[in-house]
Amino acid sequence: MSIGNSPDGNSPEDERPFEDDRAAEQFSIGRALRQARIEAGLTVDEVSNATRVRIAIVQAIEQDDFAPCGGDVYARGHIRTLARAVRLDPAPLLARYDLEHGGRPAPTPAAPLFEAERIRPERRGPNWTAAMVAAIVAVIGFVGFTVVKGSDSGDDTKTQVAEGSTPTTSKPVTKPTETRPADPKPAPSDSAIAAAPQDKVTVQVSAADGRSWISAKDHNGRMLFDGLLKQGESKTFQDSSKINLILGDAGAIQLYVNGKKIEDDFQPGAVERLTYTKGDPQVG
Incomplete structure (x- = not known):
């Protein structure tokens, strides 16, 4: 009994999917990476050492198994890294991956990043300069108070000595400033x-x-x-x-x-x- 099939027993509808599968098989991400690696004279271990992609993941990708990658973003990154390691243009492979896995992942919104950069400079740490100035003023005030009190109970000679020594007592306060140039370390050299x-x-x-x-x-x-x-x-x-x-x-x-x-x-x-x-x- 004839049902309208072609002479070889297969209808045209049965043959078209077979041709599509064959065409898809000709362009395989894993096959392209594996062939390029072989032509470059590299082993799986050498590619893994050069790219830091684990051997198991390299082998899985060459079999078109992207599940061990842990997601589309990591899979695309591994494909790009492996392609460059075997001197292959990653663009066609990434386009093929996006076509087979629902398109390229959406980019991360940039607004929160700019907001973080805007807010971050507003955070201020302790104002050590103001604290140091306040400490110096307190020391000078205490020294001046001591000198004035000593001058009230002594004679004119003692008063002249105390007044002449007032600038001298402030010198230890300026010593930290004198030692600051010694803090920077010399630039490293080869x-x-x-x-x-x-x-x-x-x-x-x-x-x-x-x-x-x-x-x-x-x-x-x-x-x-x-x-x-x-x-x-x-x-x-x-x-x-x-x-x-x-x-x-x-x-x-x-x-x-x-x-x-x-x-x-x-x-x-x-x-x-x-x-x-x-x-x-x-x-x-």
Whole structure:
């Protein structure tokens, strides 16, 4: 009995969903991230160390499972971070995620932030300057009262001595002012780099243009540092023969090796694995 199906037994309506599923499968966020990681020659462990995203979450995202991320905001942040680590444009992946998960999250209203900034300067702490002035006035008044009282019971000679010594008694009050210039501490210098020993390798890593995850190991493979370096922060590492580095965002990093600046043109978002030894700076 014929029901109007196509010769192969499938109606056109049955074939269309199959084609749509196949087209959707061709563009998968997890598949795109995994393929880019493989092409970059990185393992899941290396991506996790460079981005500080846990291995379990990296593996789940590569399987298009975003539940372990803990929400859309965190999922979008992980997608952006992983895409940059494997040198992939995150914009198409984020657009795909928004399409599949109900759109981009609404931005946080800015009004409360501006209100907080407006109110915050109005809070004032104790006025130590006024308290110090009041204390000085009280001391001078007490000294003056003592001098006048002593002059009433003594002769003219004693009165002249007391009056002449009045300015002298006020000098200890001004001593705190004289010692204030000694409080400021000298600005820190790159002494660790300037005094780099010739028989060791010294590497300074500075997050000059943004934050970046870095990993540093000595010649024995012992971990010296593994974490996020915020913008403006710097770390100095030293070893007897070799320093191994992994930079999660090399474009944000400025390097000094054995007192000399490294002028390599690292790209933003690029993951770089570097090795430095004694002598002139050389990129490993």
